Amino acid sequence: MAEKIKKQDLPTAARLSVAPMMDWTDRHCRYLHRLLSARTLLYTEMVTAPALVRGGALHLLESNPEEHPVALQLGGSDPVELAQAAKLGAEAGYDEINLNCGCPSDRVQSGTFGAVLMQHPELVADCVAAMAEAQPAEVTVKCRIGVDDQDPEAVLPDFLEKIRAAGVRRVTIHARKAWLQGLSPKENRDIPPLDYDLVLRMRAAFPDLHVSINGGIGTLAQAEDLLAQGLDGVMIGRAAYHEPANILCEADRRIYGEDHAALTPEEAVRAMLPYIERHVAAGGKLAQVTRHMLGLFQGRPGARAWRRHLSEHGHRAGAGPEVVEAALAMVAPEGAHA
Numbered sequence: 001m002a003e004k005i006k007k008q009d010l011p012t013a014a015r016l017s018v019a020p021m022m023d024w025t026d027r028h029c030r031y032l033h034r035l036l037s038a039r040t041l042l043y044t045e046m047v048t049a050p051a052l053v054r055g056g057a058l059h060l061l062e063s064n065p066e067e068h069p070v071a072l073q074l075g076g077s078d079p080v081e082l083a084q085a086a087k088l089g090a091e092a093g094y095d096e097i098n099l100n101c102g103c104p105s106d107r108v109q110s111g112t113f114g115a116v117l118m119q120h121p122e123l124v125a126d127c128v129a130a131m132a133e134a135q136p137a138e139v140t141v142k143c144r145i146g147v148d149d150q151d152p153e154a155v156l157p158d159f160l161e162k163i164r165a166a167g168v169r170r171v172t173i174h175a176r177k178a179w180l181q182g183l184s185p186k187e188n189r190d191i192p193p194l195d196y197d198l199v200l201r202m203r204a205a206f207p208d209l210h211v212s213i214n215g216g217i218g219t220l221a222q223a224e225d226l227l228a229q230g231l232d233g234v235m236i237g238r239a240a241y242h243e244p245a246n247i248l249c250e251a252d253r254r255i256y257g258e259d260h261a262a263l264t265p266e267e268a269v270r271a272m273l274p275y276i277e278r279h280v281a282a283g284g285k286l287a288q289v290t291r292h293m294l295g296l297f298q299g300r301p302g303a304r305a306w307r308r309h310l311s312e313h314g315h316r317a318g319a320g321p322e323v324v325e326a327a328l329a330m331v332a333p334e335g336a337h338a
């Protein structure tokens with residue numbers, strides 16, 4: 001079972017991370033990802049500070065002890081409230097507390113959360129300082145290169161300088177702007193152009209910051225290439241979710257230099273069965289877990305039958321591990337090519 005990671009080991013863990021993704025990187029998803037890679041840093045979905053502090057929604061902090069190293073992402077803009085939420089997160093056992101300064105959704109904008117904070121670097125500095133003061137876990141930031149008509153070349157260094165002065169030592173930069181007006185959150189993940197070069201230049205300009213890059217990274221080879229160019233970490237979102245085995249199974253060996261053999265996707269499925277059994281026995285639905293497993297065999301003959309069987313049968317009342325075993329029997333053995 002994985003244990004809480006030592007604070008000094010987090011920068012190494014952050015060489016590769018799976019991005020925070022609302023509705024996707026829940027505790028079932030993280031349990032699966034941890035089986036595939038022992039080393040990759042995992043992030044929760046964003047949890048808002050008001051939900052924790054004013055709403056008392058502590059169930060949003062639930063996780064499995066196996067998930068370490070795991071970071072809690074918080075949304076908010078009130079230093080006092082964020083400090084309280086960070087403390088709750090540390091007490092719940094998270095290794096790192098991350099502040100969301102990159103998410104452009106309407107709901108989030110309305111509360112001055114997320115990407116709109118790129119316009120308020122002093123406030124962000126106050127927030128992260130208060131969060132760090134309140135509890136022992138490392139506080140990090142995930143941001144964009146700017147928003148709307150901001151000039152990233154000017155605002156990004158200023159933003160990084162201010163959070164650095166407030167004590168932040170690790171930042172993940174989604175290498176595109178967020179356009180707060182006129183684009184949906186989904187469009188904001190694809191349409192504003194990526195600028196990896198600017199992130200690389202920030203890495204050079206801030207030698208004491210650990211800089212991870214995010215946005216549009218689709219393979220482990222691409223991640224290795226960006227690390228070789230001098231970045232400290234690579235964060236992968238959608239590709240890690242849609243093709244978890246393709247990104248994570250080789251990560252321990254290729255990114256962290258481990259020589260232990262990775263689990264195959266089949267082995268990971270079998271290792272999920274006791275977890276699924278416990279979840280279903282506790283009254284949970286099979287599909288809550290299996291929806292994160294649909295992409296495990298991406299590229300393999302039988303992958304479509306696997307997905308279809310889980311999608312069609314995973315929602316049935318009383319469905320349990322036998323549905324997963326039946327779906328697994330439809331997948332061709334490793335080595336067979338699509």
Ligand SMILES: Cc1cc2nc3c(=O)[nH]c(=O)nc-3n(C[C@H](O)[C@H](O)[C@H](O)COP(=O)(O)O)c2cc1C
Pocket residue numbers: 019020021022023024045046073100101102103142174189214215216217235236237238239
């Ligand atoms: C379904 C979904 C939900 C997301 N939710 C969050 C979130 O809660 N917090 C956040 O900082 N970013 C969120 N993001 C953005 C991702 O963390 C990431 O920055 C973005 O997808 C770009 O990385 P990628 O190209 O590797 O997917 C979300 C992305 C997706 C696809």
